[in-house]
């Protein structure tokens with residue numbers, strides 16, 4: 001396993017981190033708690049020491065499962081969770097952005113309770129609440145850090161302008177944008193900003209919600225509330241283009257490196273900067289390919305070849321914007 005040092009944390013984070021959105025069930029067609037707990041334990045067995053979760057993942061359920069799974073193992077693991085998204089009641093599955101000062105304090109205490117811990121290693125703003133002043137939001141998280149309730153602070157889904165305001169109030173350690181072979185907007189500004197300011201980038205959707213595992217076909221369907229029912233990449237008009245890219249990338253990975261597409265996609269994320277790949281898994285066997293990601297690199301010529309394949313096959317690209325929760329009014 002490779003590691004990345006996140007400023008403020010007691011030990012370096014594994015460069016593959018377990019993503020636990022699906023473990024929360026909501027937007028992923030449900031969850032199985034015993035599989036989820038076994039997956040978290042297996043992640044530790046394969047050298048993963050960092051778990052990314054959020055209150056929003058299953059309205060607290062993902063955090064509860066992570067807390068339960070890590071009892072007795074807490075000191076070996078870095079927990080990254082988030083703030084800034086709330087819901088009004090247990091029966092209300094509508095999430096909204098909320099980073100007012102009293103709410104952030106409540107959100108922190110709720111996360112600590114669900115995670116069965118007294119300190120959060122990496123506390124990240126999930127989605128920016130534009131009705132508040134970002135510098136003030138930064139200052140609130142900085143207070144939590146000074147109080148010893150949080151070790152390091154990060155931001156997800158923010159623009160550079162928002163990051164700059166936030167960083168006036170807080171010592172920032174990491175960023176969390178969407179980033180994978182098919183979703184590369186972060187290359188324009190977030191990755192260069194992170195490099196210039198020595199921040200670690202936790203890349204979400206590193207398998208593009210399964211597209212980069214090679215298991216999606218034109219016939220694949222998704223059950224219940226699965227977000228891919230509304231993901232534009234998975235709709236018939238675009239799915240063919242992405243699957244054409246998948247087929248060519250699969251051949252490239254196999255012929256040049258003897259690797260699966262999944263290992264190739266994860267390696268690609270790790271070879272793009274000071275990154276951590278967030279890998280969404282909910283069954284232990286899904287983590288079997290972790291070892292295949294380590295011990296090799298994608299050379300510059302192959303990086304160009306990949307870009308050519310993407311340009312030739314995906315003629316109508318689309319990003320992950322469909323996932324963004326409604327904005328709040330700017331103050």
Ligand SMILES: NC(=O)c1ccc[n+]([C@@H]2O[C@H](COP(=O)([O-])OP(=O)(O)OC[C@H]3O[C@@H](n4cnc5c(N)ncnc54)[C@H](OP(=O)(O)O)[C@@H]3O)[C@@H](O)[C@H]2O)c1
Pocket residue numbers: 018019020021022052053126156157176203204205206207208209210213215262278279280281282283285286287288289
């Ligand atoms: N900050 C944010 O706003 C944000 C947004 C999205 C995600 N995230 C974080 O990033 C993490 C990763 O992103 P993600 O969970 O959305 O998606 P992802 O990691 O790109 O992909 C997850 C998909 O990959 C499949 N998969 C995983 N391992 C596999 C294997 N070995 N073989 C075949 N398929 C495999 C899963 O299959 P199954 O469906 O069969 O389980 C699932 O469909 C999240 O869990 C979360 O922690 C953050």
